[in-house]
Amino acid sequence: FLFVAMGEVRKVELELGGMTCVSCANTIESYLSCQDGIESVVINFVVNQAFVEFCHPPLEAADVAEFVNELGQFTARVISEEIISSEADKTQSAELSIEGMTCASCVNMIESVLGCEEGVQSVSVNLLTNSGVVQFSDPATVDSIISAIEDLSFTAKLESLSDCAPATQNTKTEAPRASSVTVVVHDLDIDGIHKLKTAIAETEGVSDVSFSPSSGLGQQVTIRYYPTTIGIREVLSIIANEGYIYEQYKETEDKTSIHEREQRKVKRLLIISAVLSLPLLLIMVFMILYPDSTIMMKEITTNVTYISLIQWALATPVQFYVGQKFYKGAWGSLSHKSANMDVLVALATSISYFYSAFVVIYGYYNTEYTVSVFFDTSAMLITFILLGKYLEIIAKGKTSNAISKLVSLKADTATLLVDDGNGEMCEEVVDTDWLQVGDVIKVSPGEKIPTDGEILSGSTTIDQSMITGESMPVRKTPEDDVIGGTINLQGLIQVRATRVGNDTGLARIIRLVQDAQGSKAPIQRYAxxxxxxxxxxxxxxxxxxxxxxLALSHSDLLPEGTIPEGSNPFQFSLLFAISVIVIACPCALGLATPTAVMVGTGMGAQNGVLIKGGHALEMAHHVSALIFDKTGTLTEGLL
Structure with missing residues (x-):
């Protein structure tokens, strides 16, 4: 795996010449501030000095001095230069998908372990969405974070990685958001990787590039870039210009397929467990109804019956094959001095199973000992817990419907108008993910607007109800803005793309809903x-x-007949202890609040109400009045 990160902020001190007044200083400051790559400019007119922060690459200190010299009437000389921040110093935010969590204790364990990792600044894990967001800086890396999670017996996968603006940053405009594209490049050897890496890294607007082996014959290349500086097709043209063939990389699994895979896995284990546990249940019922049955009580020795061995045989695969996930989870939890739902399940079922196995073996050699087993208890416990898990997964899938409906608003393809080289415009159908700022797109009646843009020619009416909630179509003419995901109803229009990818209005709404559903309400932290x-x-x-x-069983306080015939005080007391462990499932504590937040924000989004997280939702119960400032909106339906 090869990873290349570019960019650092440097500070240069310049000695200036030719300044005669404050206006000269303002002229230099204004000119420098307009140059690409210049972060800040501070000029001291009294001592003829300037301190300029700039990005390297693409700029060098000499380039900054040359900018001043370009003005003609001033001179600049480099006095000193220092690195004030590098790529390694940046705080990054990684969104991860995490599989294997069963309860709020798992969330606490992951957050606690990651919180102790050097370089990790904040961790937020959501049980319901099986996701987590980690903010970190050097020396922490994505690989070290994923490794720490997998050491806990969970599975983690990177979904997205973005830079975080410094907390002290005070800007009037939002920092540009980086996008990424992943392609598979064929016929790449070691020399080719370094050649292509250099070509991509030196391109303005590219943030970083990573190479990793693909499941096929090529190399998987992921490029992060800023759409406001360079377009996605311009990025990919670098690969083509180097003589390599590439194809779009398709994820083999998205969050939906991961959810479906987990559902299939639990369903398969549930079926196996149920098939083996049902005979155990029937045997138990039959023995209660017909305790003197010769079929059931046929003995191998004085105390051990054939039916006990059959129960043992049926319970064993349930305990160790179906139940292995509980053992793995319990071991991962206990190895980090924590305890979760898996610990309770593994402990309760193991006590039932191993005690029963001990009783059978002991009774075989000790004919005076009364054998009473409850293999059915351990197997049925695992079956019912898996049933609950399966129902939980189905419920989780339903809560994410809001996001799926928002994503479905996005157009899949766009008709791009390009110059054929002879002054004529030809049409090319492209994936909307490959649009870039400045593209001219043809939108026919009935089609979705592929991305945010401005109408260049044509007039039409557009249904914006799915985005703005406006019930009536809106008239649009040249120079009017249009929103990606809305529907062109009447006329043929040409649209120039102004925002693409993650910067579109629809993408921001989806991101807002995702962030809201993944956020924790204050009351959830108590849970x-x-x-x-x-x-x-x-x-x-x-x-x-x-x-x-056990103490009561050995006393005279219990009524006669309380302890069942064939049982003993130890077995009788053990069943009560197992019952306490089993019924005390902490899953509800961890699932109730995030489920409410997820359903609430999702239903709000479907009805045009965007809720910024669990905190806002929790505070809503304090609202005593709703004030609308658009007269006629509610009474007459006017917008």
Missing amino acids: DKISGVFVPTVLVLALLTFFIW
Whole structure:
């Protein structure tokens, strides 16, 4: 895996000549500030000095001095130069998909472990969306963060990586948002990788480039760039100009397919567990209804029956094949001095299974011992927990419908008008992801507007209801703005793209809803804290329950017949302890609040109301009045 990061901010001190007044200083400052790559300019007129911060590359200190000399009446000489920040100093935000979380304790464990990693500044993990956002700087890396998560027995995958603006940054405009494109380049050897890397890295507007082996025969190349500086097709033309063939990289799995894969996996385990557990349940019921049945009570030895061995055989694959995910999760949790839902499940089922196995073996050699097993308990526990998990996954899928509906508003293709070289315009159908600022697009009646833009020619009416909520079509003429995702109803128009990719209005709305659904309400943080100590508390209560019932069983306080025939005080008390462990599932603590936030923000988005996260939703119950400042909006339906 080869990764190249470019860019650092340098500060140069210049000695200026030719300044006679403050206006001269203002002239130099204004001219420098307009140059690409200049971050800030401070001029001291009294001592004829200037301090300029600039990006390297593309600029050198000598280039900054040359800018001043270009004015003609002034001179500049480099006095000193220093690096004030590099790419490694930047704070980055990584969005990860995380599989394997079962409860709020898993969330706490991941956040705690990552929070202790050097360089990690903040961590937010969402159980319902199976995602997390980590802000970090050097020495932390994406690989080290993913490795730390996988050490906890979870699976993590990078979804997106972006730069974070410094907290002290005070700008009037939003920082440009980087986009990325991934393609598969064929016939790349080591020399070719370095050659192509250099060509891409030296291109203005490119942030970074990474190479990694593709599942096919080529190299997977991911390029991050700024659409306001360079277009996506211009980026890809660099590869073509170097003589290489590329093709668009298609993700084999998106978040929907990952969700479906998890659902299929749990469903398969549930079916296996149910098929093996159902006979155990029927055997238990039959033994209760017909305790003296000769079929059920046929013995191998005085105490061990054939039916006990059958139960053991049925319970074993459920315990160790179906239930291995609980053991893996419990081990990962305990190895980091934490406890989650997997610990409770693994402990409760293991106690039931191993105690029953011990009783069978002990009873085989000790004919005076009464054998009473509950293999059915461990198998049925795993089956019911998997059933709950399966229903939970289905519920999660339904809560994400709002995002899916917003994404479906986006057009898949666009008709691009390009010059054929003879002064004539020809049409080319391209993927909307490959549009760039300045493209001229033809939009026919009935088609979706592919991206945000400005009408160059033609007039029409556009249905904007899905974006703005306006019930009536809006008349559009040349120089009017149009929104990507809206529908052209009547006329044929030509549109010049002004915002593409992640900068479009629809993309920002989707991002806002995603951020809102992934945010934590203040009350959820209390639930997370409670779940952090929930499992140890449950285990303590289970032990107390066991010893209290054991003491009562050996006393005369229990009515006669309380302990079932064939059982003993130890088994009787153990069942109560297992019950405490099993029913104390902390999943509800971790799922209730994020489910409410996700459903609330999703339903709001479908109805044109954008809610900025769980905090706003939680504070809404304090609202006592709604004030509308557009007279006639509600009473007459006027917009």
